[in-house]
Amino acid sequence: MELVTSGEMRAIDASAIEEIGIPQEALMENAGRAVAEEARRFAETAGKGADFGWLILAGKGNNGGDGLVCARHLRDMGFRVAVLYAEPPERMQGAAALQRDIASRLGIPARVYALSDTGADAANAGWFAGFDGLIDALLGTGSAGEPRAPYASLIEAAVQSGLPVVAVDIPSGLNADTGAVAKASIRAKVTVALAYAKRGLHQHPGAGRAGEVVVRPIGIPADAAERAGVHTYLLNAESLKAKLGLSVPLPRKEDSHKGTYGHVLVAAGSALMSGAGLLSARAALRAGSGLVSWAQPAAAAPGLRGFAPEIMLRAVPDEGAGEWRLVKPERLAEAAAGVDALVVGPGMGRWDGDGAWLRNLLERVAAPVLVDADALNMIADAGAQPGVWPRREAPTVITPHPGEMARLAGMTVSEAQRDRIGLAREYAARHGVTVVLKGARTVVASPDGRAFVNTTGNSGMATGGSGDALAGIVGSLLGQGLNALEAAAYGAYWHGLAGDRAAASRPQAASLIAGDIIEAL
């Protein structure tokens, strides 16, 4: 379940080979066979069976070596097989060169890619004629930057051929660490991740190019990543259990009474955006809180009576203004005294000096706090030290979308999206807050360096109010006694799972609304 960078993978490979003594050739043999088995599974689902012709695109490195082992095993399985070397094979070295010689001794047909002297594009040069699928063994974790010639044109020809691709380790052209994709990059139906999934397979746009990601062991000891200090995990039921000791669904305590599941105060919504507060409060109830109070500036509270009978309304003195602007932070802190968690931010609006207001509040509240939406922007714009959080005894969890993360970190959105795992982890460690960086493949990062990449959720959840619901869910879990990372990870996973369930029970056309997510919890 660990996700690794190419650097971490190289260290793990080196340790297995040099310190433990597992022959590199053994790893490559296991890798190639695993890819062949996944390719056979793909061919069978494609209903083509043995008359499926595979063309192995082999680069000059060990990724190419894996491809040659795969070619040999596919042929032994009865498939038609040929090899197309990206570069003259005499450039291969070490384990890859050994596989080149074996393939040649076995008479596996091979050609060397070369742009015809007329420069006609490769697709028309008939390299792929007669084949049903491609094995992408061009570039793996050893590649860096845009694929250079001749890889770039061969990759583009492979894409143009429209043939289905099974990628070895990563689709060529993908940045294994960040998920960024080069102009020339393979779109795979299946990516066979060797030993561990590389981070880039689970961060967009790379995640959208990898197809089905299958992690296959190749003989690296199972605890190698942990021993190498890798603390990045795919977020799913397995890792919630193994890494955080949380089972899905969370067990309900037997001797429960209202107090057992905590009391959450939601300070959210304002005269024009009361819905955000209501959605967060309802989500907290559905997520299992015993009690949920919805704090509102006193003059605005009567207008909200009866919205949700289960939610207690808490009027906070506001000098009659009905706006957060005139609520003193100490008054809201008093309302939060004795609750088990505070959610602050959704639909709160902005006002002059709101950064100092929020910092003052955070310094006074003893309970765990979930900060979302407008409250995040208050910290991002807070005068002298933008993006800096007050140190607190109790945990602070923040749930920024990419735009809010960018403002907090003082960068553009595209910069913030370049390496989401790296940014979330670095920001969490620097500010001592637990970060839930939303977006496709939400990243949860803890100040202690652990990070989880979420696998649940769907694009239909990019709808107003979905974030308010997440804020309520995580706040509820904090109130139920989960620690910051547990609440953030479980909350992100559960929110996405509910969104998937809500989407599944609706016709495609009817788009999701936040209430559907809450009801599906």
Ligand SMILES: NC(=O)C1=CN([C@@H]2O[C@H](COP(=O)(O)OP(=O)(O)OC[C@H]3O[C@@H](n4cnc5c(N)ncnc54)[C@H](O)[C@@H]3O)[C@@H](O)[C@H]2O)[C@@H](O)CC1
């Ligand atoms: N290191 C090991 O012991 C093992 C490695 N394995 C395989 O080996 C791969 C890593 O192999 P390598 O490190 O040899 O390198 P790769 O095979 O990933 O890269 C191929 C070669 O391309 C060249 N290259 C780098 N960037 C390029 C670019 N932008 N355009 C064109 N060429 C570029 C490099 O010189 C490199 O040798 C893994 O992805 C995995 O598939 C597995 O066989 C398991 C064992």
Ligand SMILES: [K+]
């Ligand atoms: K590859």
